[in-house]
Amino acid sequence: xxxxxxxxxxxxxxxxxxxxxxxxxxxxxxxxxxxxxxxxxxxxxxxxxxxxxxxxxxxxxxxxxxxxxxxxxxxxxxxxxxxxxxxxxxxxxxxxxxxxxxxxxxxxxxxxxxxxxxxxxxxxxxxxxxxxxxxxxxxxxxxxxxxxxxxxxxxxxxxxxxxxxxxxxxxxxxxxxxxxxxxxxxxxxxxxxxxxxxxxxxxxxxxxxxxxxxxxxxxxxxxxxxxxxxxxxxxxxxxxxxxxxxxxxxxxxxxxxxxxxxxxxxxxxxxxxxxx
Amino acid sequence: xxxxxxxxxxxxxxxxxxxxxxxxxxxxxxxxxxxxxxxxxxxxxxxxxxxxxxxxxxxxxxxxxxxxxxxxxxxxxxxxxxxxxxxxxxxxxxxxxxxxxxxxxxxxxxxxxxxxxxxxxxxxxxxxxxxxxxxxxxxxxxxxxxxxxxxxxxxxxxxxxxxxxxxxxxxxxxxxxxxxxxxxxxxxxxxxxxxxxxxxxxxxxxxxxxxxxxxxxxxxxxxxxxxxxxxxxxxxxxxxxxxxxxxxxxxxxxxxxxxxxxxxxxxxxxxxxxxxxxxxxxxxxxxxxxxxxxxxxxxxxxxxxxxxxxxxxxx
Numbered sequence: 067x068x069x070x071x072x073x074x075x076x077x078x079x080x081x082x083x084x085x086x087x088x089x090x091x092x093x094x095x096x097x098x099x100x101x102x103x104x105x106x107x108x109x110x111x112x113x114x115x116x117x118x119x120x121x122x123x124x125x126x127x128x129x130x131x132x133x134x135x136x137x138x139x140x141x142x143x144x145x146x147x148x149x150x151x152x153x154x155x156x157x158x159x160x161x162x163x164x165x166x167x168x169x170x171x172x173x174x175x176x177x178x179x180x181x182x183x184x185x186x187x188x189x190x191x192x193x194x195x196x197x198x199x200x201x202x203x204x205x206x207x208x209x210x211x212x213x214x215x216x217x218x219x220x221x222x223x224x225x226x227x228x229x230x231x232x233x234x235x236x237x238x239x240x241x242x243x244x245x246x247x248x249x250x251x252x253x254x255x256x257x258x259x260x261x262x263x264x265x266x267x268x269x270x271x272x273x274x275x276x277x278x279x280x281x282x283x284x285x286x287x288x289x290x291x292x293x294x295x296x297x298x299x300x301x302x303x304x305x306x307x308x309x310x311x312x313x314x315x316x317x318x319x320x321x322x323x324x325x326x327x328x329x330x331x332x333x334x335x336x337x338x339x340x341x342x
Numbered sequence: 343x344x345x346x347x348x349x350x351x352x353x354x355x356x357x358x359x360x361x362x363x364x365x366x367x368x369x370x371x372x373x374x375x376x377x378x379x380x381x382x383x384x385x386x387x388x389x390x391x392x393x394x395x396x397x398x399x400x401x402x403x404x405x406x407x408x409x410x411x412x413x414x415x416x417x418x419x420x421x422x423x424x425x426x427x428x429x430x431x432x433x434x435x436x437x438x439x440x441x442x443x444x445x446x447x448x449x450x451x452x453x454x455x456x457x458x459x460x461x462x463x464x465x466x467x468x469x470x471x472x473x474x475x476x477x478x479x480x481x482x483x484x485x486x487x488x489x490x491x492x493x494x495x496x497x498x499x500x501x502x503x504x505x506x507x508x509x510x511x512x513x514x515x516x517x518x519x520x521x522x523x524x525x526x527x528x529x530x531x532x533x534x535x536x537x538x539x540x541x542x543x544x545x546x547x548x549x550x551x552x553x554x555x556x557x558x559x560x561x562x563x564x565x566x567x568x569x570x571x572x573x574x575x576x577x578x579x580x581x582x583x584x585x586x587x588x589x590x591x592x593x594x595x596x597x598x599x600x601x602x603x604x605x606x607x608x609x610x611x612x613x614x615x616x617x618x619x620x621x622x623x624x625x626x627x628x629x630x631x632x633x634x635x636x637x638x639x640x641x642x643x644x645x646x647x648x649x650x651x652x653x654x655x656x657x
Contacts, residue, residue, distance in 0.1 A: 181354075182358040182361035185361075187633075187636060190594065193613070194369045197370070198369050275486075277486055277489075278486050283618070294488070301603075304492065305496070311496065319481070322484045323480075
């Protein structure tokens, strides 16, 4: 584990990514206590106050402190994106491994169908699902998870095909183990590495997708301080008070970049062949 | 490219469209416990619910509903809008044409910027210019479209205050004004796409630069410019076609956000309005049109790739 960490922070990109991730985790856990004001505390004398000693990142149209809203909003954004990615990866991994295990015609049928589902762009799929499930953060998570599953299934299946031909899997099949045993106990644990790498990078997509759904008014609902929602609210006032817009935008970007960098670093650390 | 390969590729496209049909129908009409309730909301009267159920044929078994729906959809009939009472399909196709105008303009501008920039970065590998463009491209990939678009809209309206910030004018009515309305959205979409295409172009150029035929061309004493244009660019462009086709899918998703921000009445905005007003036939038509557009683009890209790439035999 420490060995892996060492390899990840050897390059500046990995070190920056990990540092950002630690800050992000701290903000998610401690956010509300770090915030100088309450996220919904209004101050009508301080409407549109520019960044300064009173409001470090300025105040919004209701005089709410932007920094406090950002800090409290982290837990409305990042953990949900993580949950969606975890669920989507789990579904995709099971489909991918099962397809590789079955092989032959079933594998072909599953993967062709999977590719067809992938022909629906992620955001469109999420929008369709939310339109049925209804607006709200929880439904957005379900929608993102389902939209992610086919992509994960494809990645997992390509790794699982190699594992399928390993002796220990053949032995398990020859022993007459049931399909669930072979899939969950023999194959799945051995494709975890690539799945984790792929999932880490996908968290950044999930952060963006979740923020986009909220931005479009279909994810988190006001007065939540979810970051995408904050951007949507700030658009009206962007010429008058650009800081309300720029702060949550930067927060979304930094989170996405953090997961991207960590994912890349993880891939490099786990595949020493790719070292350049 | 063999005929059999082409046929198989077309069959795959048809299968994709079929699966998309099942999914769109399942998600919008079959999955909700009561689509009529979903449409009319919780306070609907029983009579209104019954009327909608009859109109949508919701009392039929699901498979029969599906067959009816597909039969109508194939002939381009997605029913009438719950909101306007007008047939859905023509409205959605008009919206699509507006989106395609935006998409085509953006793709053209993207290629014009990204291809030379990617080659430039590759030729300067490891130097400041390369690192700078790579960092910017990385940022571009890590930002959601709505953030890039909103911030760009903020910056561009400050830099180019004489351009209309939102809205749409048909090029048939007033070409000059239409063009002015398109500038900001096209610029915004291009900035987002350039990051993707440039990264691809850079890595492909790096690969091609190390190939034997480029070395041979240089050893023959061809001028550097000829080598770069005739040998390097041509070969590096090939895989870029694929990424551009993938970007069309990305574009179709992104266009929902872009049209929302710039108030362009394209397919994305039409779909958003349909979703917020729970206009079931419009949602179905919009989703189908977008997914089918994507399936066709992907197939076309594969065919173009096969036509251009004579090294690989498809059978």
